[in-house]
Amino acid sequence: MEETRMGRPRAFDADAALEKAMVIFWEQGYEGASLTDLTEAMGISRKSMYAAFGNKEQLFRKALQRYTEGPGAYVSQALQAPTAREVATMFLAGSIRANTLPGWPTGCLGVQGALAVGKTGRIAHDTLTEWRAHGQAHLRERFQRAVEESDLPADADPDLIARFIMTIANGMAVQAAGGAEREDLRRVADTALRCWPPA
Structure with missing residues (x-):
């Protein structure tokens, strides 16, 4: 003890x-x-x-x-996937699971934690902005590696792809907090992945 x-x-x-x-x-x-x-x-x-x-x-x-180490652990797990597309797929699927865990709050602590704050909440707002940017940076680095390994096209923009995936995930978190069902969010993720750069 x-x-x-x-x-x-x-x-x-x-x-x-x-x-x-x-x-x-x-x-x-x-x-x-x-x-x-x-x-x-x-x-x-x-x-x-x-x-x-x-x-x-x-x-x-x-x-x-x-x-980050519990419900949000899907981020680090997704980054270990062998291909960039699998990284994105696992990231979005993990986000959906974390946003809709039975017996837990809906949405994402990192998104909803400080969407609207006054002066006393600025520190939390800045902390969560940094937290989300950190996750996006990890995705960008992983997608940059995919370009270097020819897993993504040479003209693919790792920063744009990372921002796109993070934006979809954050939007799904807001949708989940508003009552969206897990299957609805899966359909959103599937639609987003149809925009994946062709090999």
């Missing part, structure tokens, strides 16, 4: 508490998630939250990392 700085064991499961915080941020966004909402869901006091996770911004960053 983890210990606090004072050497006493924590009376709660930090991993479970972080996952509950992730769900609250996913459902309500950064600004919508109050400290009361967070601590009640986590089953801890504010003092315990600050001691274990830092302030709300630090907790959000940790929750986003948890999301």
